[in-house]
Each structure stands twice: as structure tokens, then as C-alpha cells.
Amino acid sequence: MxxxxxxxxxxxxxxxxxxxxxxxxxxxxIGDPVEILISPDADQMERERAIKALGLDLxxxxxxxxxxxxxxxxxxxxxxxxxxxxxxxxxxxxxxxxELAFGAMFIALLIGLPLGLYAGLKPNSTGSKLVMAxxxxxxxxxxxWVGLMLIMVFAVQLxxxxxxxxxxxxxxxxxxxxxxxxxxxxxxxxxALNLALFKISLVIRxxxxxVRETMLMDYVKFARAKGLSPARVTYVHVxxxxxxxxxxxxxxxxxxxxxxxxxxxxxxxxxxxxKLIIDSINVLDRPVIVAYLMIIVLMFITINLLVxxxxxxxxxxxxxxxx
Amino acid sequence: xxxxxxxxxxxxAKAPKVETxxxxxxxxxxxxxxxxxxxxxxxxxxxxxxxxPFLSPQNPYDLAQLDIMDGRLEPGxxxxxxxxxxxxxxxDQGRDMLSGIMYGLRISxxxxxxxxxxxxxVGASLGLLAAxxxxxxxxxxxxxxxxxxxxxxxxxxxxxxxxxxxxIFNVVIALVIVEWAYYARTVRGTALVERRREYIEAAQCxxxxxxxxxxxxxxxxxxPPLIVVATMQIARAIALEATLSFLGLGVPITEPSxxxxxxxxxxxxxxxxxWISFYPGIALLVTIVSINLVGDQMRDVLNPRLKK
Numbered sequence: 001m002x003x004x005x006x007x008x009x010x011x012x013x014x015x016x017x018x019x020x021x022x023x024x025x026x027x028x029x030i031g032d033p034v035e036i037l038i039s040p041d042a043d044q045m046e047r048e049r050a051i052k053a054l055g056l057d058l059x060x061x062x063x064x065x066x067x068x069x070x071x072x073x074x075x076x077x078x079x080x081x082x083x084x085x086x087x088x089x090x091x092x093x094x095x096x097x098x099e100l101a102f103g104a105m106f107i108a109l110l111i112g113l114p115l116g117l118y119a120g121l122k123p124n125s126t127g128s129k130l131v132m133a134x135x136x137x138x139x140x141x142x143x144x145w146v147g148l149m150l151i152m153v154f155a156v157q158l159x160x161x162x163x164x165x166x167x168x169x170x171x172x173x174x175x176x177x178x179x180x181x182x183x184x185x186x187x188x189x190x191x192a193l194n195l196a197l198f199k200i201s202l203v204i205r206x207x208x209x210x211v212r213e214t215m216l217m218d219y220v221k222f223a224r225a226k227g228l229s230p231a232r233v234t235y236v237h238v239x240x241x242x243x244x245x246x247x248x249x250x251x252x253x254x255x256x257x258x259x260x261x262x263x264x265x266x267x268x269x270x271x272x273x274x275k276l277i278i279d280s281i282n283v284l285d286r287p288v289i290v291a292y293l294m295i296i297v298l299m300f301i302t303i304n305l306l307v308x309x310x311x312x313x314x315x316x317x318x319x320x321x322x323x
Numbered sequence: 324x325x326x327x328x329x330x331x332x333x334x335x336a337k338a339p340k341v342e343t344x345x346x347x348x349x350x351x352x353x354x355x356x357x358x359x360x361x362x363x364x365x366x367x368x369x370x371x372x373x374x375x376p377f378l379s380p381q382n383p384y385d386l387a388q389l390d391i392m393d394g395r396l397e398p399g400x401x402x403x404x405x406x407x408x409x410x411x412x413x414x415d416q417g418r419d420m421l422s423g424i425m426y427g428l429r430i431s432x433x434x435x436x437x438x439x440x441x442x443x444x445v446g447a448s449l450g451l452l453a454a455x456x457x458x459x460x461x462x463x464x465x466x467x468x469x470x471x472x473x474x475x476x477x478x479x480x481x482x483x484x485x486x487x488x489x490x491i492f493n494v495v496i497a498l499v500i501v502e503w504a505y506y507a508r509t510v511r512g513t514a515l516v517e518r519r520r521e522y523i524e525a526a527q528c529x530x531x532x533x534x535x536x537x538x539x540x541x542x543x544x545x546x547p548p549l550i551v552v553a554t555m556q557i558a559r560a561i562a563l564e565a566t567l568s569f570l571g572l573g574v575p576i577t578e579p580s581x582x583x584x585x586x587x588x589x590x591x592x593x594x595x596x597x598w599i600s601f602y603p604g605i606a607l608l609v610t611i612v613s614i615n616l617v618g619d620q621m622r623d624v625l626n627p628r629l630k631k
Contacts, residue, residue: 149604282571
């Protein structure tokens with residue numbers, strides 16, 4: 001186990017290093033930040049001073065090494081636009097994104113579980129066919145367009161919910177959260193629902209498949225034979241067992257939810273990491289792009305590593321295969 | 324494309340003469356009315372996209388035909404010179420939305436299908452190679468696939484476009500890079516089973532060149548799952564392109580795809596001018612759903628495990 005752990009950690013570190021090279025070269029080798037950042041009216045002296053201040057006069061590999069050295073100390077450069085450390089800029093916006101992602105996950109379970117349970121228990125009823133058709137639609141609908149339509153209906157036509165922004169926030173544990181106020185919740189509702197759309201379909205399908213499989217199990221037959229009420233069989237024996245795989249998958253989807261929040265945040269002007277990265281790409285604010293990508297890569301490598309480790313701890317076959 | 328060949332063969336109703344695998348496939352495909360509707364809708368969409376210059380009331384790229392005074396007109400309004408009706412309204416430039424959607428479909432389908440075909444060629448070749456060569460080649464290719472699939476597609480595409488910048492060609496490159504892994508994994512799975520069959524052994528005994536064994540003997544037998552994945556991936560590619568264009572990272576503003584049309588309408592949404600975003604979105608949705616319906620049915624028909 002220790003050897004496996006070490007190998008897996010080393011692999012992750014290598015991937016991280018490779019990604020850092022790709023990201024750095026990709027972002028720094030294409031285009032010229034000087035053109036964008038320095039006013040075209042500036043004279044030669046001013047230009048050279050600015051280039052020196054930004055470290056853009058050094059050869060690319062020197063820039064990379066200093067970038068790597070700094071990155072290991074947690075310094076991913078300063079934003080050209082905000083003139084603040086890029087890492088800090090992103091971390092400031094992370095709570096907003098996490099709030100949105102967790103809100104979406106919560107909604108996905110809240111809506112997806114009951115519908116999936118219903119579709120699994122009564123697979124041939126009209127209602128469950130509607131649910132399944134709806135879930136296909138959920139997979140097919142382009143997220144950003146649904147977001148626009150939500151704004152059109154609930155903000156413009158009905159005027160029930162605010163269309164953009166995050167609303168007032170409350171500071172808890174040093175971070176600002178908006179779900180603790182009523183107005184903040186109203187701001188959160190639409191973006192979270194929009195982001196949840198895809199996951200709702202996923203949860204419905206997983207739950208339905210799980211229910212149909214579990215209903216055939218011996219322990220369910222036994223529980224029925226014992227004379228337990230159908231409600232008790234459903235909610236205790238079946239539901240508890242399908243919850244494990246569903247929650248596992250939903251947990252694994254957290255990473256992709258955070259990635260997809262790029263779209264939702266742009267639609268609803270939600271001040272999170274995703275909106276920051278899109279804005280930064282549009283003005284070529286390279287340190288922020290690099291920092292964002294590195295943080296996301298780190299996050300995904302960590303998630304994948306944890307999943308692999310958990311699997312190998314639970315399932316000896318995985319460990320043997322990797323020997 | 325398999326969808327269009329199947330479409331031309333649809334009008335059967337004549338007594339089937341000999342049961343070829345293709346005929347069987349067509350008749351089984353037609354068992355689902357919904358899939359048939361999807362196929363017909365998709366055929367119509369392709370027709371509209373291909374013949375957009377002849378069908379559309381206006382050339383949306385020809386600035387001489389646009390009148391800025393006609394900007395943001397409601398659906399069904401006549402134009403200033405009273406020569407045509409804007410059935411779906413106009414955008415901020417005074418461009419007829421119906422024409423814009425027809426031309427947008429062209430770009431969306433071209434990018435979607437183009438990237439899917441290239442990704443399929445790249446992915447399938449690598450997948451076949453991995454399965455056929457085995458050993459270290461297999462490990463290296465599949466590690467790459469794992470790495471690719473562990474990142475969400477939208478993020479990987481975003482990253483590539485952040486490097487390359489906007490442009491139709493760059494979007495295609497980005498879509499190919501994020502999609503090839505799906506094909507590689509699918510093909511490798513089938514090819515691993517197929518390469519142990521006798522006909523491969525026979526081909527090897529005949530001392531045929533490896534390339535010929537792979538592409539003429541192994542590939543045709545790995546096609547069914549590949550076709551299904553390719554169909555689904557076209558829909559995904561179209562959706563992804565629309566999303567990237569909406570974010571301002573996809574196609575350039577001079578050649579708007581459906582995603583960019585929707586994005587253009589975003590700022591007018593809040594003042595109640597819904598049609599600039601609404602109708603391109605419907606076109607996008609119908610396209611994606613019709614492809615998914617066809618793909619779904621193809622998967623059911625071509626999956627040997629679901630055979631009665």
C-alpha cells in the first residue's frame with residue numbers, strides 16, 4: 001500500500017509539472033502582453049521600464065524557472081490588470097464559486113432523488129416516462145441558453161428574482177457567503193438551478209437504475225416477505241442502498257460542476273472564479289490565467305488521487321492490477 | 324455520414340429481398356418512431372444549413388443588405404422598405420434573425436461535424452494501435468486517454484482556446500483535442516476483443532502488412548460502437564462550440580454560429596427583446612435533440628447485448 005501510495009503521489013506530481021510547462025508555454029508563448037498592457041502612446045523608455053518590471057525581457061525558460069520557483073512558494077505572479085497577486089485574486093472569488101457549486105449539488109439531489117425514485121418504482125407509468133424524457137432534455141439543453149431563458153422568465157417577465165450578481169453577503173469564518181440572507185438566497189436560486197440542470201438528469205438516471213436493480217435483491221424480497229410496509233421497504237431498505245452510489249457519483253461530479261460554473265457565472269454575472277477567468281482570457285491577463293489553470297489542475301489531480309486511493313483501499317483488485 | 328446514408332435508404336415498405344446486415348439495421352432503426360422523427364428533423368436541418376444561401380431571405384454577411392434602422396424589430400415586422408417580413412425579428416445590426424440562424428447552423432454543423440470526423444480519425448487510429456500493439460504503446464496511449472478524460476471537456480477546451488485565441492479553425496483544433504480520447508477508448512475496447520479472433524490470425528498468417536490488417540480487417544469490425552459514439556459526439560461538439568462562442572472564445576464575430584447569435588442577444592434580454600437569443604437557442608436545441616435521438620436508437624440497435 002505504501003509503495004502504491006508513493007507511486008501514485010509521484011505520478012501526480014509529474015502530471016502537475018507537465019501541466020505547468022504546458023500551461024506556461026501555452027499562455028506565454030502566444031501573443032505579446034507588451035502590446036496589450038503598455039499604452040501605445042508610451043515612449044521607448046517607458047516601455048522598457050514596464051517590460052523589466054513585468055519580467056518579460058528574460059528568455060522564456062528563465063521566466064518559467066522563476067515562475068516555477070515562485071509557484072512553489074505560493075506566488076503565481078501579479079495580475080496585470082488588478083495589480084494584485086493572482087493567487088489571492090482567485091482565492092477571494094473561490095467561496096462564491098464553491099457556494100454556487102454546492103448549491104447546485106444540493107438542488108440536483110433535492111429534485112433528482114425523488115424523481116428518480118418514482119421513475120424506478122413505477123417504470124411503466126406515464127409520469128415516469130415524462131421524467132425520463134425530461135432527463136434527456138436536461139442532457140441536451142445548452143446550459144447557457146437555459147440560463148438566459150431563466151433570466152427572461154423569472155427576472156424580466158415575472159420580476160420574481162434578481163437577474164445578476166450575488167446580493168448581500170454575510171461574513172462567517174472570514175469568508176463572505178450569500179446563502180445566509182434571504183436576498184442572497186434569491187440571487188443564488190437561479191444560477192444554482194441552472195448549474196444543477198445537467199446533474200439533475202444524472203441523479204434521476206442513476207437513482208432509477210439503482211432502484212430497479214435493488215428491487216430485485218434478496219434482502220428486499222425478504223423485507224417484503226417479513227411483512228414490512230411498502231413505505232418502509234422503499235425508504236429504508238431500498239433508498240439507503242441506492243444512496244451510496246448516487247452520493248459517490250455526485251461527489252465526484254463536484255469538480256466538473258466547478259468547471260462548468262464558468263458558463264453559469266458568465267450568464268448570471270456571478271462574481272466567482274469562472275467569471276474571473278473568462279474576463280482574464282479576454283484581456284490576456286496571463287498571470288491570472290496561469291494561476292487559475294494551475295489551481296484547477298491541482299484540484300482535479302487531488303480529486304482523482306483521492307478517488308483512486310479510496311478505491312484501492314476498498315477494493316483489493318485495483319491494488320493488484322497496479323502492481 | 325451514416326445518418327444521411329440511412330436516411331436515403333429509409334423509404335422501404337417494399338418486401339425485403341435478402342436480409343443484409345444493413346437492411347436489418349435500417350428496419351430495426353425504424354422501429355422507434357421517435358428516432359425516425361429525429362432523423363427526419365436532422366435531415367431537414369442539414370438541408371437548411373447546406374442550402375442556406377438559396378433559402379434565406381437575406382444574406383446576413385452582406386452589410387449592404389442590412390439596414391441599421393431595422394435593428395431590434397419584433398418578429399413579424401415588415402422592413403423599412405416594405406419588401407420583406409422579419410418572421411423571427413432582427414438583431415441589433417438590423418440582421419434578419421431567420422437568415423442569421425440559417426447561416427449560423429452552417430457554421431455550427433460544420434464545426435461540430437468537422438471536429439467529430441477529425442477526432443474520430445485520430446482517436447480511432449490511436450485506439451486501434453493501442454489494442455493491436457499492446458504493451459508499452461498501449462500503456463502510453465491509454466494513460467494519455469485517462470489524463471484527457473479526467474478533465475472536464477469545457478475546461479480543457481477553454482485552456483486550449485486561451486492559448487490559441489479565437490477562430491473557427493482553432494475551435495476545431497480544441498474540439499479535436501478534447502474529443503479524440505472518447506473514440507480511442509471506445510475503439511480500443513472493441514478492438515481488444517476482435518484482435519483475438521481467427522480472421523485476424525488468418526490475415527497475419529498471410530503476412531499482410533500490419534497497416535492493412537489494422538485498417539482493412541480490424542477497423543471494419545470495430546465500426547458499430549464507433550458510429551454510435553461519433554453521432555453522440557457531433558451533438559456534444561455542437562453544444563460545446565456554442566458554449567465557447569457564447570463565452571466569447573469561439574468563432575469570430577464576422578461568422579456567427581448559433582452560440583454567438585445567442586450571445587449577441589444577451590444584453591437585449593433584460594429589456595425584454597427576447598427573440599435575438601430565443602430563436603437561435605431553439606434551433607440549437609432542436610439540432611442537438613434530433614442527433615441525440617438518432618444516436619440513442621442506433622446504440623440500442625447496434626448493441627449486441629440488447630438483442631432479443
